[in-house]
Amino acid sequence: MDQKTKKTHVFQSEVKQLLHLMIHSLYSNKEIFLREVISNSSDAIEKLRFSQLSHPDQYKKLINPFKIQISLDKKNxxxxxxxxxxxxxKDEIxxxxGTIAKSGTKNFLEKLQKNKKEKNDFIGQFGVGFYSTFIVAKKVSVYTRHANLKNKQGLLWESEGKGTYTLEEIPIQEIGTQIILHLKSTEHEFLEEWKIKNIVSKYSDHISIPIEISKYDEKKKIISWDQINKAKAIWTIPKKNITKKEYQEFYTYLTKDIEKPLTWIHNIIEGSQEYISLMYIPQKSTWDMWNRENKHGLKLYVKNVYVMDDATQFLPNYLRxxxxxxxxxxxxxxxxREILQDNPLIKNLRKILTKRILMSLTTLQEKEPKKYQKxxxxxGIILKEGIAEDTENKNIISNLLRFSSLHMPQKEQNLSLKNYLKNFVxxxxxxxxxxxESYEASLNSPHLEIFKENKIDVLxxxxxxxxxxxxxxxEFENKKFQSISKTDLSLEKMITPKKNITPENNQQYTSFIEKTKNILKEKVKDVRITHRLTNTPVIVVTDSNDMSTQMAKLFTAAGQTVPAIKYILEINMQHPLxxxxxxxxxxxxxxxxxxxxxxxxxLVEKGNLENPNxxxxxxxQLLLN
Known part of the structure; x- marks a missing residue:
């Protein structure tokens, strides 16, 4: 080895600050160092693949099968x-x-700290992923030889991550790159074969290049290699070449769900924005599905390399x-994750993926109604959240809604709004x-009496x-929604007053209404005669612009103070009582x-009284009288 070729290069003084920032802020766990190294190896192989295709005259002799190999040395x-x-x-290494030193660490750090919203662009530009190796290694050695060099001249790059690195020319027999991580004394857990297999399975299982780990046979004194990744990214395969069983098996692998998925959406998009999505809709909800704060989201890969679980930024919460x-x-x-939050590319993907899922559900309800009902x-209760959260897709979501109704023979929510409109009287x-508060309570509500009598359906x-x-x-298809527990002039128009009822000219009725107002005083907003009741003497409703009873209950349950509702008392003058x-x-x-x-x-409206006694x-007292 010619020591004359060995030179020490000094990183800019900010490199230690950068490494500290990267290790503690940009990475949440140590094991991703292996993901970064494997990713770089995968990129190097992909570049050689491309070079063989674009310059076959220069690379035609390089016919060895591509692979990434990992060996563990517990002794050293x-x-x-x-x-x-x-x-x-040499220039490339x-x-x-040395990207950090070359590109200006100080400038990088300033931008990284001041412009958090643009971290995505900076990290991609400066490519600091390799330096994650110093999370676990006290020293890193990189041996490399370029495939296009005619001689066997190679390079050795070494650094302890403390501000300097050395570079020297050495002879190397094989093309490619060999990275040796000299582990810190606290990181020896990564010398366990099961640990490496776990990490590869978690982060790099679907890299299309075989990843092998060495095995030493003590008896035969030979080294063998076992492949530890599947080397097959199912989502990259054309849909026509994937069987239903393979889709279902990947879903099981991905989710650990013993049930088969209800349906899936697989799209491979090329052009100005290139991505692949494979999304599944399960048959059953998980136990924590109702908690909006619990982990959910898509598994994110970049160029077939696993990046993170539960990337919530790609889908709205109501599609969790x-x-x-x-x-x-x-x-x-x-x-x-914080970079994903503000990335315009992510926002565009979110719109596209959301639309694809909603259109897939639309197709499912039209072609497989039984599956959709399931x-x-x-x-359904989660999808309903989308009406409030996603104004852009409100019309699509409205068409996907299902309801129970007065005219439906069972509790199951299976009436669409389109079918409700068909039943208009x-x-x-x-x-x-x-x-x-419950289906039974609504079905037996006195608010429904006039609707039953006039055969008008109510959701x-x-x-x-x-x-x-x-x-x-x-509204839906230009028809407005109306709560029947609120005052409504359109309903009054539909109801024909019973014969011989002329409260406007009847002094007795008018007198009773006034007497009731005087007795209840501030307890009510108004007292009126109603024609919406048949079997009930009185009912309370809220004014059209006032808070409803159910909304008040929701606020109260959430710990918020709600002003007391002043109801309108409506009296059925024809009731015998x-x-x-x-x-x-x-x-x-x-x-x-x-x-x-x-x-x-x-009591009927709220389900409780302030003073039941x-x-x-x-x-x-009335019974005694």
Missing amino acids: HTITVIDNGIGMT INNL FVKGIIDSQDLPLNIS FWNNF SNQEKIYFLTS LLSDRVDEWMMNYLL IQKIINIKSEKNILIWIEMLFEQAI NFIQKIN
Whole structure:
């Protein structure tokens, strides 16, 4: 070895600061050093593949099968990663492994710290991934020989990551690159074969190049190599060449779900933006699906190299049930979650992937309604969140919604809004709905009485998200939604008052209404005669612009203070009980009756009373009378 060729190069003084920042801020776990090294090896092999195709005259003799090999030396505490890729020239090794020094570390650090939103571009540009090796290594040695060099001249690059590196020319027999990591005393766990296999399986299983690990036979004194990755990225294979079983097997591998997926969406996109997506919709929800804060998202690959799990930035929260991978050719490997958050490329991918999933569900509901119903039963309550969260796709999501209704024979939500519109009665102007705490409570609500009588269908909503959703779902196909627990003039137009009812000209009725107002005073917003009741004497409704009962309950459950709702009391003057009360002479008894009826209506509406004991005493007093 000619020591004269060995030269020491000094990194700029900021390199230690950069390494510290990278190790502690840009990387969350130590094991990704191997991902970075394997990724570089994979890139080197891909470059040689390209060179063989583009310059066959220069590279035609290089016919060895491509591979990446890993050997562990427990005695010397080293990990060696070897590839037979294109290798590096002297200029390239300085550029590639000395990028930080060459490009200006100080400028890089300033931009990295001041412009967090642009970290993605900086990290890709400066290519600091190789330096993740210093997370586990006290010294790194790189032996490399470029494939295009006619002689066997190679290079040795070495550094302890403390501000300098050495470079010398040495003879190397084989083309490619060999990286030796001299591990720190605290990192010897990475000398275990199972550990390396685990990391390769986790991060690099679907790299198309075989990754092998060495095995030494003590008896025969020979070294053999075992392949430890599948070397087959299923998503990169044309769809026509993948069987249904292979799709299902990959889903099982990806999710560990014992159930087969309900359906999947596989797209390979080339052009200005190159990416592959393979997304699955499961048959059943997981136990933590309802928690919006729990981990979810797609598995992110860059150029077939695993980058991270649970990349939530590619899909909106209301599609958190979707499992799968996204493999981008345009993103850098050294990317963090906060970088993904503000990347315009990611935002565009998010729009495209969201649309693809929603269109796939649209196709599923049209062509396989039974499958879609199964999907809705499991994930409908989550999809409903999209009405509020995704205004751009609100129309598509609206068409995917399913409801229970007054005219449906069962509790299952299987009525689409399109089918609801088909059942409109004459003069119906709006889509009527009722929110309640349970299906049973809504089905037996007195609000439905006039709708039953006039055969008008009403959507029955009892999921916790429904009240929130309906604040954003204002119309469908130009038909407005109307809560039947609120005042509504359009409904009054549809209802024909019963014969002989002329409250405007009836002094007795008018007098009773005024008396009720005087008794209840500030407890109500108004008292009115209603024609919407048939079997119930009184009901309370909210004004069209006031907060509904269910919304108030949601806010209260969330720990927020809500102002008391002032209800409108509507009285069914034709009810026998009201007819009897009108004729009572005792003002004291009338007062008790009216207060009791009002609290009765509140109990039906809210499900509880502030003072139930007082309500019971009124009833007992009336029974005694």
